[in-house]
Amino acid sequence: MRIILLGAPGAGKGTVAKLLTAYDGSVQISTGDILRGAVKAGSELGKKAKGYMERGELVPDSLIMEIMEARLQEPDCAKGFILDGFPRTIPQAEDLEKLLAKLKLKLDLVANLEVPRDVILDRLTTRRTCSNQDCQEIYNIKSKPPSPDGKCLKCGSPAIQRADETVEAITVRLETYNQKTAPLIGFYGKVGILKNVSSLSSEQSVKEITGAIKK
Ligand code: AP5
Numbered sequence: 001m002r003i004i005l006l007g008a009p010g011a012g013k014g015t016v017a018k019l020l021t022a023y024d025g026s027v028q029i030s031t032g033d034i035l036r037g038a039v040k041a042g043s044e045l046g047k048k049a050k051g052y053m054e055r056g057e058l059v060p061d062s063l064i065m066e067i068m069e070a071r072l073q074e075p076d077c078a079k080g081f082i083l084d085g086f087p088r089t090i091p092q093a094e095d096l097e098k099l100l101a102k103l104k105l106k107l108d109l110v111a112n113l114e115v116p117r118d119v120i121l122d123r124l125t126t127r128r129t130c131s132n133q134d135c136q137e138i139y140n141i142k143s144k145p146p147s148p149d150g151k152c153l154k155c156g157s158p159a160i161q162r163a164d165e166t167v168e169a170i171t172v173r174l175e176t177y178n179q180k181t182a183p184l185i186g187f188y189g190k191v192g193i194l195k196n197v198s199s200l201s202s203e204q205s206v207k208e209i210t211g212a213i214k215k
Pocket of ligand 1: 007008009010011012013014015016031032033035052053054056057058059060061064084085086087088092123124126127128138139140141143144164173199200201202203
């Protein structure tokens with residue numbers, strides 16, 4: 001499958017994307033994970049992205065498109081891809097259209113994960129993420145806790161809070177989403193491949209998305 005997962009911070013994009021990879025081997029591509037990896041590695045990309053991310057602002061479109069142009073041409077994308085957190089602005093969506101046309105690829109679906117704001121705030125303050133860059137399993141101290149001593153159940157690394165999980169950064173991320181990313185719902189609605197999906201149950205979201213793709 002070739003799909004985009006849209007949704008506010010904490011809507012469950014990463015959780016649903018990980019479940020969807022089991023469906024047909026499509027690869028999850030999370031620009032957030034790629035950027036956090038670059039920050040951790042201290043690469044040039046990471047140095048440029050760090051400040052924006054910690055403040056809860058978007059990284060410049062040009063940096064993101066550079067990453068995605070290369071990533072979508074890697075061999076593991078041949079089976080399909082689940083875009084998690086990209087595109088995030090209208091210019092990114094327009095550039096993605098050009099890139100896909102160049103690669104002769106078509107999107108199957110854009111799933112817009114919908115969750116009430118109070119649920120989002122609760123999820124973001126209770127999330128924990130595996131600190132191992134190759135694992136990055138997502139936990140939640142209420143709905144899916146790590147081990148009692150705070151370790152990842154898959155690889156044993158510490159499950160930690162992200163640097164952008166302060167109240168200030170969460171507030172900026174939600175405002176940025178409303179201003180810059182929510183307009184993509186209209187953009188893909190016009191293209192005719194948008195499906196709104198309630199994201200209160202990740203398993204149900206996966207069923208609705210795979211059901212829509214089969215049709
Ligand atoms: P990114 O990593 O993409 O963060 P985000 O969009 O803010 O999304 P999150 O990862 O916070 O949430 P999610 O929707 O994946 O939810 P999750 O599944 O974890 O981006 C981070 C930063 O990188 C950006 O702020 C920006 O600076 C930069 N960036 C990234 N992409 C960019 C781009 N394209 N352009 C420019 N800048 C970019 O779930 C959240 C919690 O809820 C978890 O604890 C989970 O366990 C729990 N949960 C999920 N589903 C359920 C459920 N059904 N029931 C109960 N709990 C649930």
